[in-house]
Every structure is written in structure tokens, then in C-alpha cells.
Amino acid sequence: MAQQLNQLDETPSQTAGPFVHIGLMPTYAGNAGSYQKEIGVSPISGETTGETIEITGSVYDGMGWALRDALLESWQPDSAGRFPEEAGADPAVSGLCRFAADAVTGEFILRTVKPGAVRSRSGRLFAPHISLWIVARGINTGLQTRIYFDDEDNSQDPLLALIEQNERKETLIAKKISPGRYRFDIRLQGVGETVFLDV
């Protein structure tokens, strides 16, 4: 017998289920007042430095149906690429947003500040992007992906560079529809399936 490793195994994931909003977005679930202050209501507060943007989209299943019960979280740095807690980070950017697909239409809206590029540990530059995490009934482990922007230079981004097929790369890039407004749809399965990350 070899020695024992001192590592623990991660706790297994379980689906967040259809009622996840009770826990993470109580007001959306119809339970306003559960908490004095809800978390992740907006990733920005007051006057932020940089461009305020709005990203709309839907999360589609393999049949092309827009999920009505999806809950998303976004995490991002400020317009200069600094995350909260980092020296010089914009105090008006908390970085986290929780938002849900509309219960009737399935559309989501994320209002935030456009993030700046971020440097990796080894000094490589990631193009501006927002990290996304998606849960819903039927999603057994939260799905991770990223929103990049079609009006930024994505050509040197080390993550996008790993994706050989342009069509797949496009699934991570929000399309500008008018100044300050972007469209980003997420397809869980099938034609146009979004690239999901193990990162």
C-alpha cells in the first residue's frame, strides 16, 4: 500500500432545482423582505468609471425552448480589469450579479459596466469578458461560460485561442445590437451549443 494522500474530495454537486430563487433571489420568488439586503442585485452601484452596458439573452434547451427557471450569476472586474479587493479597484463595482430568466418570456437582462482586459498569472492578457455561471432544474452541476464582446479585440485571448472552430468561438461573443446594448444567447445543447468551461 502506498501512503495516503491528505486531500479531501470536493463535495458532489446537485441540481439547484426549479425553486433556487427562494434561496438566491427571494424577491424574484415572490418573497420580498426575506433579507434586509439581497446579494447580487446589481454588480455596480452609483457612479462607475467606464461604459454602462446592457446584455440581454435567453438560455435555450436542446429543443430550442427558452428556460423560464434559469438563474445566472456573473462575476467581473471593473472597466480597468481590476477585481474588487484589488488595489485601485473601482469601489462602485461589486462584480457579482444574480439575474433570472423572465418567468414568462425566458429573457434575461444584465446591466453592468463593461469590464477591462485582465492579465493572467503568466502575464498573458485576456480580452474583456464576464464570467457566467448558470443553474436551473435539470442542470446537475452549474455550467460555467464567459461573455466576450464583438467590439473588442479577441484575437489574442488565450481561452478563445483554444477553440479551433470559429462557429464555436462565436458562442462566447456577445453581439452589439446598438450602442451599449448586446445580445448573448446560451444554448445548452445541440446546434450552436455554447462552449462551457471546465476552469
Next chain:
Amino acid sequence: MISPGPLIPRNRNIHPPANYPDYKTSVSRSPNLPLLSFESGPSEETGPVFGSEIIGALDNNLILNWTKGDSSAIGQRILMHGRVLDEDARPIAGTLVEIWQANAGGRYRHKKDSYLAPLDPHFGGCGRTLTDAKGHYEFLTIRPGAYPWPNRGNDWRPMHIHISVYGRSFGQRLITQMYFEGDPLIDLCPIANSVRSRSHLDRLVAPLDMSATKPHDFLAYKFDIVLRGRRQSIFENRPEGM
């Protein structure tokens, strides 16, 4: 110099497969293509930090928080407690733990839940807290009821509490469910059994903890949560490719 390196890649075999046909909704909501694996960077190694000022005095007391302390929820009174650790068994202090659950009859206070069991006017069903310096958290709540759900002809969810955690970074993000020791519905539940191995499913089952039980007041169940760790190495500062 030893500095935290990237997150240890997830061992995906611990987690349920995305497509688990006995859980019907997962069939059309699971990616067909493999996940793109990539070493974590700043976007995954940073995460939201919450101060104690956001936590209300009753936020971790689901028996009283819906009525702001006026009346107790109906049900078996329990203490749910445990620690949040990383894969190196280091406690994660000051991290947010959020829970939500059905009431004692198995009904959620959610606009989309229409189960026969009535709402308890004294029970909301969500709570949150921050771990202490040793990674410990606790909630006072009631044991949720089992309930039927539309899947196969006669599927019932075992008693469970949903748990959401961030650890120290967005890449450690995890949502899971705590089950109760001895519940025979665990073996019948396709969601619980989506976890590939029995030994890993067992880690979602909280044992009765008589040592934390308060006589004449509440039973206790212990539930530890392990999140991804960071690689620690003296070699982390080398440029890539060397």
C-alpha cells in the same frame, strides 16, 4: 516563495453526469459536447467577499426569520451545522453559506410551487450566514418534508436542504443538497442517485449529531462542505512553457 497557484482542476467523476436520463429534465438541458478545460485565471481565482454587515441577526434562523421573530415555524426543530473546507482540509473562514428548503409539509414558498401541502404562514424557507474563523456555520431550521415531483410516475424527493457556497473564489462555486441519515427515499431518488458512486452520495447525507443536539429543544445534523483547493507550489512563478 510559495504562493497560491491555480485552482485544482475539478474531478468531474465526483459530480453527477450532465445527462442523467432518470432525471428527465437533464436530458435536454445537458451539453452534448465536452467542456473546454483551461487553467484557472483571475476570473476564477477571485470572488465576491461579503461583510458581516449584510447578515441580519435572524438570517440563519429559519424557524423565526420569516416572521421577524414573532412566531415559530411548524416542524421538527433541527440545527444544521458543519464546516466549509477546501480540498487540502483548510477551513474557509468568512465565506457565505446560503440555504433554502421546503416547509415541514414539503411545500416551497415559491410562486411556481403548487403542491397540495399548505404553506406555513410562519415559514419562509431561506437563510444565510458567514462561516467563522474555523470555517464553521450553523442554521436553526425545521426538517423539510419529502414531496412528490413530476418526473417518472411516482417520484418523491427525499427530505433535503439546498446549499449554495462560493468559498474564496468564483471558480469554487458550488450548489448541492443535504440529505438526512436514514431517509429511505434517498435510494429511490434519481437526483440523489445522479451522483456516480455511493461513497460520494454518502457525503451528501448528514448524520444525526447527538453531541450538538440541545436537550428539550432541537436535534442536530452535521454537514461539512468541501470546495476546490488551490495548488501550492514553489514553482508557480515560472513563465508558462518552462
